[in-house]
Amino acid sequence: MSRHIESILDTLLSLTAENEVVEFKEAKNGYDFSKLGKYFSALSNEANLKGVPVAWLVFGVNDQRRVVGSAFRPARKDLGSLKEEIANKTTNRITFVEIHEVIRPEGRVVLMEIPAAPRGLPVAFDGHYHGRDGEALGALNLEEIERIRAQSTVEDWSAMIVSDATLADLDEQALAVARRNYKSKFPDKAAEVNAWDDHTFLNKAKLTIKGKQTRASLLLLGSEEAEHFLLPAEAKIRWLLKDHAGNDRDYALFGMPLLLAVDKVYAKIRNLKYRYIREGTLFPEEIDQYEPYAIREALNNCIAHQDYTLAGRINVVEREESLSFTNKGSFVPGDVQRVVMEDAPEEHYRNRFLATAMFNLKMVDTAGGGIRKLFMYQRQRFFPMPDYDLSGNRVQLTLTGKVLDMDYARLLARDGGLELQDIMALDKVQKRQPLNADDERRLKSRGLIEGRKPNYFIARSLAQQTGQKAKYSKNAAFDKQYYLDLICKAVKEHGTMTRKDVDELLWNKLPEWMDEKQRKAKVGNLLSELRRHGKIVNQGSDGQPSWALLNSSVG
Numbered sequence: 001m002s003r004h005i006e007s008i009l010d011t012l013l014s015l016t017a018e019n020e021v022v023e024f025k026e027a028k029n030g031y032d033f034s035k036l037g038k039y040f041s042a043l044s045n046e047a048n049l050k051g052v053p054v055a056w057l058v059f060g061v062n063d064q065r066r067v068v069g070s071a072f073r074p075a076r077k078d079l080g081s082l083k084e085e086i087a088n089k090t091t092n093r094i095t096f097v098e099i100h101e102v103i104r105p106e107g108r109v110v111l112m113e114i115p116a117a118p119r120g121l122p123v124a125f126d127g128h129y130h131g132r133d134g135e136a137l138g139a140l141n142l143e144e145i146e147r148i149r150a151q152s153t154v155e156d157w158s159a160m161i162v163s164d165a166t167l168a169d170l171d172e173q174a175l176a177v178a179r180r181n182y183k184s185k186f187p188d189k190a191a192e193v194n195a196w197d198d199h200t201f202l203n204k205a206k207l208t209i210k211g212k213q214t215r216a217s218l219l220l221l222g223s224e225e226a227e228h229f230l231l232p233a234e235a236k237i238r239w240l241l242k243d244h245a246g247n248d249r250d251y252a253l254f255g256m257p258l259l260l261a262v263d264k265v266y267a268k269i270r271n272l273k274y275r276y277i278r279e280g281t282l283f284p285e286e287i288d289q290y291e292p293y294a295i296r297e298a299l300n301n302c303i304a305h306q307d308y309t310l311a312g313r314i315n316v317v318e319r320e321e322s323l324s325f326t327n328k329g330s331f332v333p334g335d336v337q338r339v340v341m342e343d344a345p346e347e348h349y350r351n352r353f354l355a356t357a358m359f360n361l362k363m364v365d366t367a368g369g370g371i372r373k374l375f376m377y378q379r380q381r382f383f384p385m386p387d388y389d390l391s392g393n394r395v396q397l398t399l400t401g402k403v404l405d406m407d408y409a410r411l412l413a414r415d416g417g418l419e420l421q422d423i424m425a426l427d428k429v430q431k432r433q434p435l436n437a438d439d440e441r442r443l444k445s446r447g448l449i450e451g452r453k454p455n456y457f458i459a460r461s462l463a464q465q466t467g468q469k470a471k472y473s474k475n476a477a478f479d480k481q482y483y484l485d486l487i488c489k490a491v492k493e494h495g496t497m498t499r500k501d502v503d504e505l506l507w508n509k510l511p512e513w514m515d516e517k518q519r520k521a522k523v524g525n526l527l528s529e530l531r532r533h534g535k536i537v538n539q540g541s542d543g544q545p546s547w548a549l550l551n552s553s554v555g
Contacts, residue, residue, distance in 0.1 A: 071108070237302075
């Protein structure tokens with residue numbers, strides 16, 4: 001055990017009382033996961049507000065700060081899995097820095113090291129922000145939420161003036177396109193814009209500040225030779241084409257001005273035709289795999305929200321049936337589903353100055369609804385909902401350019417009773433992705449899903465409507481007694497059966513959602529139950545069992 005962790009534990013135990021960034025719990029035998037998650041959110045947010053890098057949740061210590069020992073998840077493997085379980089429920093998949101164990105004579109202590117919430121980004125658990133008032137756990141109040149969010153607006157990277165840059169460092173073609181886009185965005189000002197000189201236009205379009213070039217103006221309109229002004233930021237977009245096996249087939253790198261780079265990347269994306277037959281007709285319909293707006297919106301969002309201080313490039317990866325867009329930095333709004341359902345403009349931007357300029361040049365829509373439109377376009381095509389991966393301090397959006405299940409997709413598009421929130425949640429079920437508590441309650445209350453957490457599957461009533469009867473049956477499995485009777489019948493017919501024989505007998509009859517480990521465990525449990533009830537006996541060894549009927553009359 002690290003002496004460093006031992007020293008930290010001694011320091012925590014020496015505190016005169018708990019505080020906003022340290023919480024002790026006895027947790028002698030276990031602890032409720034939901035409450036643990038709330039403490040994670042609260043301690044992370046309070047660490048941010050107190051200006052400390054980490055907070056601590058300590059199990060195996062009572063309120064008097066005496067070690068009493070904890071049996072919380074005694075197996076290291078189970079303790080380690082807690083990181084992913086928490087990440088599945090938190091903003092941007094933020095999770096523990098580390099989970100430490102210290103063994104003292106009085107018992108085992110578990111120290112959970114919780115990172116402070118990122119600057120400008122309060123941490124939610126299961127969609128709710130939590131905080132502390134002294135030792136009490138409660139909701140993070142509005143003033144504290146706004147105080148954390150305001151951190152992202154204190155310094156706007158994109159608004160910084162580049163004193164050595166001049167109008168001569170801008171690309172003439174990009175400047176001409178910027179003027180054209182501005183007039184298209186504000187048609188009532190078209191005649192007025194024509195009379196403006198370049199300095200006036202750049203000020204009016206919020207690209208420069210009092211005639212001074214900014215990082216935003218160089219990023220969008222700067223010539224390729226002006227890249228050095230933005231170092232170490234990397235103002236580049238990489239397009240990569242992969243084949244069905246994941247091998248690179250082609251690539252291209254585009255730099256400043258990014259206003260023109262967007263069109264160049266768009267031209268590289270093949271956007272093939274997708275064919276399917278709508279109900280009520282025998283003739284195939286052809287559509288683009290991706291809505292052109294969706295490609296441009298995703299790409300422009302990467303430019304607007306990239307954390308340029310991380311010195312990474314924007315990546316666009318094209319596969320046969322999907323497009324992925326990746327930018328560096330956390331997802332500032334915190335929760336994609338909230339953004340989609342609220343359909344309102346964001347209150348906070350990482351690069352507000354840049355976002356405003358892009359709005360004026362008709363690149364992004366800060367009036368809100370851009371992300372929601374991506375979901376609606378996918379819905380109209382009957383394609384899977386957009387996937388957002390917020391792990392690793394980056395945002396990756398993936399658009400799928402095909403129907404996953406034709407019958408299912410047709411009915412979802414046709415059924416007016418299913419709201420977008422329902423479709424988003426059912427889309428997660430189809431993709432075997434975890435549901436949050438609200439989605440679980442919503443889908444269960446409407447009879448849309450069955451099964452046990454986390455292995456939900458489409459409910460029988462919906463499966464019958466969508467042509468997924470066979471898939472439902474594969475997921476629902478059989479009653480346990482069916483499996484028990486099947487084993488007994490097979491053993492009676494063959495005299496004896498090895499474990500491999502029993503596995504082969506039941507393997508394809510078990511639920512489709514089970515993985516190999518779960519199937520092996522299920523078969524083992526069935527054999528153990530038959531043995532305990534005196535139905536079968538192992539005539540072999542533990543390592544090579546040979547099962548026979550204990551009572552030959554069973555059948």
